[in-house]
Amino acid sequence: MEDFILFLLVGFVAQAVDGALGMAYGAISSTTLLAFGVPPAHASAAVHAAEVFTTAASGSSHLYHHNIDWRLFSRLAPFGILGGCAGAYVLTGMDAEVMKPMVTAYLALVGGWLVVRSFRKFPSKPVATRIVAPLGATGGFLDAAGGGGWGPIVTTGLLGFGGTPRYVIGTVNASEFLITFSVSVTFVLALVTGRWADAELARHFAAVAGLVAGGVFAAPLAGLFVKRLTERRLLRLVGILIILVAGWQTVEQLALV
Structure with missing residues (x-):
């Protein structure tokens, strides 16, 4: 029950x-699970x-508010799917003890990028077609x-x-x-x-159920939750949190090698 809450x-x-x-969502949730000793593949x-469940709720909201660029969606999603499947295949075939330092180091870099992004404004211009496919494949692979x-x-x-923020966020979600x-x-x-012979997801059922319940509940309330915080402050807080937790896990794992 404690894990669920x-x-x-x-x-x-x-x-x-x-x-x-x-x-x-993935970076925060994965970093927390790894900090509690859950193997990377799990x-x-x-x-x-x-x-x-959470992306279905979020995507439905963006669909309702007409925030999706369907041309961008048709170019992004297929390559994201291919990259994601490849990433999951690679992850399930490697030893957890070997993967964990690399995964936590990667998440620490993601946290660093969020902090860097909080200090930078991006100009608006059309996104080149040649950029979308490799970006989607890379994002899908690293996400999995x-x-x-x-x-x-x-x-x-x-x-x-140079993508327009409203349509980029809606389409990506x-x-x-x-x-x-x-x-x-x-x-x-x-x-x-x-x-994947060592997969014991049943042991982490409470964690999955908690992530689902919390995520689905928060999906329509996100705007209220962040109303008092600016985008820059949120990015910095989340980035620093991920860096600290993932960085500590990386140092801890490397010390055992």
Whole structure:
């Protein structure tokens, strides 16, 4: 019960931030799970299982408010799906003790990027077609392999290349549902086929349920939750939190090598 309540709060905060900024749900949730000793593959699978529900709620909201650029969506989602499936396949085939330092270091870098982004304004200009495919594939791969990163990589990348914030955030959130669903299916296939022999997701059911409940509850309340905080302050707080937790986990793991 304690795990459920803890991750309900984690899911609520993560989705509130993600709903307002288009990023950070996976990074916050994965970093917390890793800090509690959950193996990288289990953490990524748990987060993506929860995100199937939270991204559906978030994407539906953006659809209702007409925030989706369907041309961008059609170019972004397919490559995100391919990258995500590849990342999940790689993650489930590697030893957890080898992967954990790399995953936590990657999340620390994501946190650093959020802090850097909080000090920078991005100009508006059309996003070149050649940018979308590799950005989507990279974001999908790192999101699955690291348990988070689709929003920080793809959203900030598209904004950095001049995308309109409203449509970038709406499109990235809507496409994330398809990427998350595909990654979850890949984890299930890895489990069924025996590739992922050490998968004991049942042990983390309370964490997944808490992330789902907190995330779904926060999805329509994100605007209220962040009303008193500026975007820059939120990015800095989230980035610093991820850096501290993931950085500590990286140092702890490397000390054991």
